[in-house]
Amino acid sequence: MKSYRIALSYDGTDFRGWQRQPDGRTVQGVVEAAIHKITQKRVTVHGAGRTDAGVHALAQVAGFRGAIRMADADLFRALNAVLPEDVRILSLERAAPDFHARKSARSKVYRYRIVHAPQISPFDRRYALHHPWPLNLRAMREAARLVARTGDFTGFSSNRDRTPIRTVRRSELRKTGGEIVYTIEAEGFLRYMVRAIVGTLIEVGRGKCPPERVEEIFARRDRSLAGPTAPARGLCLVRVDY
Amino acid sequence: MKSYRIALSYDGTDFRGWQRQPDGRTVQGVVEAAIHKITQKRVTVHGAGRTDAGVHALAQVAGFRGAIRMADADLFRALNAVLPEDVRILSLERAAPDFHARKSARSKVYRYRIVHAPQISPFDRRYALHHPWPLNLRAMREAARLVARTGDFTGFSSNRDRTPIRTVRRSELRKTGGEIVYTIEAEGFLRYMVRAIVGTLIEVGRGKCPPERVEEIFARRDRSLAGPTAPARGLCLVRVDY
Numbered sequence: 001m002k003s004y005r006i007a008l009s010y011d012g013t014d015f016r017g018w019q020r021q022p023d024g025r026t027v028q029g030v031v032e033a034a035i036h037k038i039t040q041k042r043v044t045v046h047g048a049g050r051t052d053a054g055v056h057a058l059a060q061v062a063g064f065r066g067a068i069r070m071a072d073a074d075l076f077r078a079l080n081a082v083l084p085e086d087v088r089i090l091s092l093e094r095a096a097p098d099f100h101a102r103k104s105a106r107s108k109v110y111r112y113r114i115v116h117a118p119q120i121s122p123f124d125r126r127y128a129l130h131h132p133w134p135l136n137l138r139a140m141r142e143a144a145r146l147v148a149r150t151g152d153f154t155g156f157s158s159n160r161d162r163t164p165i166r167t168v169r170r171s172e173l174r175k176t177g178g179e180i181v182y183t184i185e186a187e188g189f190l191r192y193m194v195r196a197i198v199g200t201l202i203e204v205g206r207g208k209c210p211p212e213r214v215e216e217i218f219a220r221r222d223r224s225l226a227g228p229t230a231p232a233r234g235l236c237l238v239r240v241d242y
Numbered sequence: 243m244k245s246y247r248i249a250l251s252y253d254g255t256d257f258r259g260w261q262r263q264p265d266g267r268t269v270q271g272v273v274e275a276a277i278h279k280i281t282q283k284r285v286t287v288h289g290a291g292r293t294d295a296g297v298h299a300l301a302q303v304a305g306f307r308g309a310i311r312m313a314d315a316d317l318f319r320a321l322n323a324v325l326p327e328d329v330r331i332l333s334l335e336r337a338a339p340d341f342h343a344r345k346s347a348r349s350k351v352y353r354y355r356i357v358h359a360p361q362i363s364p365f366d367r368r369y370a371l372h373h374p375w376p377l378n379l380r381a382m383r384e385a386a387r388l389v390a391r392t393g394d395f396t397g398f399s400s401n402r403d404r405t406p407i408r409t410v411r412r413s414e415l416r417k418t419g420g421e422i423v424y425t426i427e428a429e430g431f432l433r434y435m436v437r438a439i440v441g442t443l444i445e446v447g448r449g450k451c452p453p454e455r456v457e458e459i460f461a462r463r464d465r466s467l468a469g470p471t472a473p474a475r476g477l478c479l480v481r482v483d484y
Binding site: 086120 | 251367
């Protein structure tokens with residue numbers, strides 16, 4: 001049995017997310033199918049982050065184990081030859097036997113892109129949210145700052161998780177030219193958490209609620225106080241650290 | 243009758259090119275349909291460049307005439323509201339009655355992107371050609387230089403044009419990081435001309451023929467001496483000058 005670690009990049013637009021589904025094209029599904037096609041082995045590929053439908057990855061990390069005889073370099077090349085063009089394996093290496101892409105991860109970085117200009121380029125439409133209306137960036141930055149904490153993130157998740165405590169190490173908003181980029185880093189995230197946070201930041205930016213709303217959401221753990229879940233297209237898993 | 247000039251950007255991937263077709267989704271077709279939907283007027287939209295299927299535009303220019311009563315700013319907004327997301331109108335202004343997007347153009351700039359690295363990012367796959375094999379850039383640059391001239395470009399076109407003389411003002415190749423960008427500027431181009439030139443540059447880069455092959459193609463006007471037509475995905479109409 002060999003243990004592998006791969007980094008991969010994908011355009012999430014045409015995937016129903018990371019996690020394998022009986023129907024539906026998923027990233028885990030196509031990667032497992034590619035490994036099977038090349039090695040005749042059925043393996044389970046564990047991703048560091050289970051990205052939702054439409055969410056992209058610049059460098060997702062995943063692991064799998066299998067009695068594969070092929071040399072690593074050959075497996076790497078064969079995978080990229082077999083995989084569809086919207087997923088690329090960036091690297092393949094041998095991992096420790098106890099390596100688990102999600103459980104071993106120290107932190108994950110997600111980025112959300114908002115095009116804040118009258119027009120969005122057709123080349124950005126799959127990768128960013130378009131918000132042509134006024135936004136109070138100062139209020140949004142303040143709200144973003146309040147997200148960086150160890151706390152109960154139930155109010156920012158659509159699921160009730162039995163362990164809703166998470167530590168967000170970094171939560172910041174930057175505007176460069178006509179683009180707003182929100183970056184968030186944590187060891188783990190609840191379901192739809194980043195998109196609920198972004199939806200809330202936009203509500204704050206529109207003046208629908210004050211930045212202190214974030215405190216209230218933490219205190220009351222009430223999803224209805226937070227903004228709507230922002231569209232998947234703007235979200236990208238940027239990096240996983242071990 | 244009012245005369246209009248618009249600049250537009252589009253992701254050519256899902257279009258069968260600029261020019262209207264009875265079936266097939268084309269840029270001209272969707273823009274004319276949008277104008278009709280908004281104004282109830284049937285107009286013909288003339289593009290500066292008739293881009294092929296799969297070719298993109300950062301800023302194509304087009305013109306149309308019609309007895310349209312709507313204010314320009316309203317027409318502009320309505321067009322972007324009605325058009326599909328892969329076409330965006332960048333600007334709309336009134337033009338001189340004799341304005342003709344193609345005939346009045348002084349020059350057009352096209353760019354061709356080649357990702358020259360072991361891997362192409364899934365985010366680039368619609369917008370660049372992937373060439374992971376060695377290329378002699380020096381030879382390619384020399385060949386590119388030989389393209390800049392007033393001459394008979396029949397050897398670089400798939401059609402026999404009755405007026406095959408064109409003036410290429412600029413033809414240059416640059417490499418930045420893992421990307422090769424070829425830029426060509428001319429008043430007009432023959433059918434598939436840029437892609438045949440790029441295909442030839444790649445053949446030169448691969449050492450299949452010397453840079454002087456370009457001279458031979460001009461002298462013999464023989465398409466079979468040139469390289470294959472490079473894929474549409476890497477090509478983009480960058481700018482039109484008047």
